[in-house]
Amino acid sequence: MKINRKNLLYHEIIGLEVCIIKHLDPSLEGKCGRIFYETKNTIVLETDKDKLKILKKGAVLEFRVDSEKIIILGDELIGRPEDRAKNILK
Structure with a gap:
């Protein structure tokens, strides 16, 4: 299944390219890289x-999937990655 705006929240995000557009910590804004690891409340950006x-x-x-840019609020990603995947069945 191709990743798009509707289903990104239910996919594994480790390995995806991402840029931080806005953050509570302004020093992180503009940082880009690949998601290396994810926990319930954090991501590790390489x-x-x-x-x-x-x-x-x-x-x-801002996730970069193929040639598409997908903007997601970090609050939508809060939670264990495996729990987000389970929610697709509900």
């Missing part, structure tokens, strides 16, 4: 230089 632990709450994230 950039060219380092790995950044980023809170999902208060973030606006």
